[in-house]
Amino acid sequence: MNNPLHFITLSNALTAVEALATVAFALSGLVLAARKQLDAVGVCxxxxxxxxxxxxxxxxxxxxxxxxxxxxxxWLWALLVMCLGAMLFMRKHHVALTQRAMQWPDAIGLGLFTASGTQIALEAGSPAFVAVLMGMMTAVFGGVLRDIVCNEIPSAFHDHQPYAVCAFVGGWVLVGSHLMGWPQWLSLLLGAGVATALRALAMLLQLRLPSWQNSLH
Amino acid sequence: MNNPLHFITLSNALTAVEALATVAFALSGLVLAARKQLDAVGVCxxxxxxxxxxxxxxxxxxxxxxxxxxxxxxWLWALLVMCLGAMLFMRKHHVALTQRAMQWPDAIGLGLFTASGTQIALEAGSPAFVAVLMGMMTAVFGGVLRDIVCNEIPSAFHDHQPYAVCAFVGGWVLVGSHLMGWPQWLSLLLGAGVATALRALAMLLQLRLPSWQNSLH
Amino acid sequence: MNNPLHFITLSNALTAVEALATVAFALSGLVLAARKQLDAVGVCxxxxxxxxxxxxxxxxxxxxxxxxxxxxxxWLWALLVMCLGAMLFMRKHHVALTQRAMQWPDAIGLGLFTASGTQIALEAGSPAFVAVLMGMMTAVFGGVLRDIVCNEIPSAFHDHQPYAVCAFVGGWVLVGSHLMGWPQWLSLLLGAGVATALRALAMLLQLRLPSWQNSLH
Incomplete structure (x- = not known):
């Protein structure tokens, strides 16, 4: 309270991070919609x-x-403006650029959405495993719905990159911290941090999920 | 009240219009199911x-x-009878006929469903943009689910014809009229009328939604 | 009450049957996920x-x-263990074996899920037709969602084998028995029994649903 400016700055920074993560998720939809040549309605x-x-x-x-x-x-207005702007001004090379530039905000979004989803489910009284699933779903199923509507097998189920798995581990870290009685801000920070860090590690080291032990076809 | 017959006739006419619009939507599913050679369960x-x-x-x-x-x-019985009847009696040339004949009832359905959906969302306390989205969803997402189940990219997102956009504008007209304090029947009539009229115009003039400004692939 | 052991054995047997049916449904997802070469997340x-x-x-x-x-x-833990175990130990010939071995538990699951779903909907106050639909949905829409996520037209709508139809008839038998005022256990037994028996009959006699009366394409 001695330094309200400091508080405001931190809160603004958090809001900015959240907004950036949401934009990163929206852009993943925009890029796929562009690839599929959807019309303005489909893009939005x-x-x-x-x-x-x-x-x-x-x-x-x-x-x-x-x-x-x-x-x-x-947020709906912001999304509408972003989508129409992209349809007007986005060029082919922008798509590749966007995808690369958005990898990092996307990893942050994975952590944030996992932590907030798991926390919300815990507060709603879900058992531990269900809370972790809800956190994972918050982070991953936007992309799943995006891919289903675009008539693709969801990349989260198919591309063998650790993505939902990072959310899964981060969710368990949050739940574990919650069960230890640690303060909520710490649980949230640990859950989001672990999920994002694992995702970053997976991207840097190009880790892959284990495959079926042998080809089935 | 002086002329109950007149009232009954008007009410019957409205019910008939609603029924016709619902049948038009159902037939769009039937036609796609026929194309995809679904079995009786899939058609229904x-x-x-x-x-x-x-x-x-x-x-x-x-x-x-x-x-x-x-x-x-x-309505579920009516749908069942309609679908089984179509499987027994529909011939190839009927499909094309049905599609053409249903364009106009479908445009009426677009208006009716948009207006009723937007009004219901407003009554549930939704903010303006959300109410418009709900109206659009009422009118458009039946077709979206139809296409997803049939393993197609939803035509509403893909065919560059103004369809959801007409619902979007009609929804805003209804919300605007509501905010002006105009009576509900007028708001409903304006919303439905504008959405249907725009759709009819789009069909007559063969309007197309703007594309991406340049090919991305 | 004279023979608690007998009661316990019956109850255990019922639980075992339910578990087997649920496993059969899960395995149908596992087999399709294997075919589509999904990763561990997708399989689960x-x-x-x-x-x-x-x-x-x-x-x-x-x-x-x-x-x-x-x-x-x-159950979520059991599912996780089953899926990871299958990815480690399942071989190509196991997939075909699993599919054949699971046909019968799957038919039992069709009956059980239909009966429980219809009963639950009746208790929630649904009209008869809606209760039957809810029972059918309980039994069939797990497979429908499985197929949609794997980017296939749902086999329940497409393969012309009586499956949802068996659930539909079983659901009506349950509702009819309920309307006759027969005891609940008898209604459940009749509904589940008829659905399962019809499904078994359809498999043994290789029945097919009627097709469109003429090719539309």
């Missing part, structure tokens, strides 16, 4: 699904209302 | 999704019960 | 959808909580 819907689909599915399963995008409808 | 499910899927998804998001097809289970 | 999600997706969708539509897999989170 797919980008919106990628950004908000995971949290919305979690809230339906937990029977929570209002959804994030209902409580903060301003 | 896809026709049902096309007719009731949009409103059901809206009600799940708004946490409303009962669904239309639970409150009016008679 | 698709097996989980096949096992629990139908009941979860029914509960969302009926607005019931908690879901089966939230109330019995131990």
């Amino acid at each position: 819907v797919v980008a919106g699904l990628a950004a908000f689909g995971g949290g919305t599915l979690r809230d339906i399963l937990l029977d929570r209302r209002p959804f994030f995008w209902v409580a903060h409808a301003g | 499910v896809v026709a049902g999704l096309a007719a009731f899927g949009g409103g059901t998804l809206r009600d799940i998001l708004l946490d409303r019960r009962p669904f239309f097809w639970v409150a009016h289970a008679g | 999600v698709v097996a989980g959808l096949a096992a629990f997706g139908g009941g979860t969708l029914r509960d969302i539509l009926l607005d019931r909580r908690p879901f089966f897999w939230v109330a019995h989170a131990g």
Whole structure:
């Protein structure tokens, strides 16, 4: 309280990180929609699904209302402007650039969405495993819905890159910290940090998930 | 009240229009199921999704019960009879005929479903943008679910024809009229009328949505 | 009460049958995920959808909580172990073996899930047709979600084998028995028995659903 400016700056920084992560998720939808040559409606819907689909599915399963995008409808305007802007100004080489530039905000989003989803499920009284699943779903199922609508097998289930697995581990770290009685801010930080760090490690070392032990076809 | 017959006739006419619009949506599912050579179960499910899927998804998001097809289970029998009848009697040239004949009832359905969906969301306390989205979803997402189940990219996201956009504009007209304090019947009429008129215009003039400014592949 | 041992044995037998049916459903997801060469995450999600997706969708539509897999989170561990074990130890010829061996537990699951789903919907106050649909959905839509995620037209809508139809008839038998005022255990037994028997008959006689009366393409 001695330094309100400092507090405001930290809070603003957090909001900016969250916004950046949400934009990264939305851009993953935009890039896929561009690849599939969807029209303006499809671009907006797919980008919106990628950004908000995971949290919305979690809230339906937990029977929570209002959804994030209902409580903060301003985000819908931002999404609309972003999508139409991209359709006007995005060039072919921008798509590749966007994908590369968004890898890191996406890894941060994976951690943030996992931690917030797991925490919300714990508060709703879910058992540990279910809370971890809800965190994973928050982080991963936006992309899953994006891919299903674009008629692809979801890359999270198919590309053998550790992604949902990082969320899974991060969720368990959060739950473990919660069970130890550690303060909530620490649990959230640990869960998000571990998920993001694992994802970053997986990208840097190009780790792959184990395959089926032998080809089945 | 002086002329109850007149009232009954108007009400009957409205019910008939609604029924026709629902049938048009169901037939769009039936036609796609026929193309994909689905079996009797698939035909009924896809026709049902096309007719009731949009409103059901809206009600799940708004946490409303009962669904239309639970409150009016008679519609399910009508759908079943229609689908089995079509499988028995529909010939190849009927499919093309059906598609052409259903374009106009479908445009009416677009308006009606948009207006009712937007109004329901407003009454549930949704912010303006969310109410418009819910109206659009009511009108469009039956077809989206139909296409996803049939393993196609939803035509509403892909065919560059103004469809969801007409619902979007009609929804905003309804919300605007609501904010002006105009009576509900007028808001509903304006919203539905604008959405249907725009759709009719788009069909007559063969308008297309703007594409990506340059090919990305 | 004179013979508690007998009661315990019967109850254990029922639990074992239910578990076997759930495993059969999960294995159908596992086999498809293997075919599609999904990674470990995809295998677990698709097996989980096949096992629990139908009941979860029914509960969302009926607005019931908690879901089966939230109330019995131990099943999630079992699923995880089963999926990882299969990825380690399953060989190509095991897949074909599994599919054949699971046909009969799957038919039992069809009956059990139909009966429990229909009963739950009746208790929630659904009209007869809706209750039957909910029972069918419980039994069939796990497989539908499994196929949609794997980017296939759902086999339940496409392969012309009587499957959902058996559930449909079984559901009506349960509802009919319920309307006759017969005891609940008898209604459940009749509904599950008829659905399973019809499915077994369809497999033994290799029955097929009627096709469209003429090719449409």
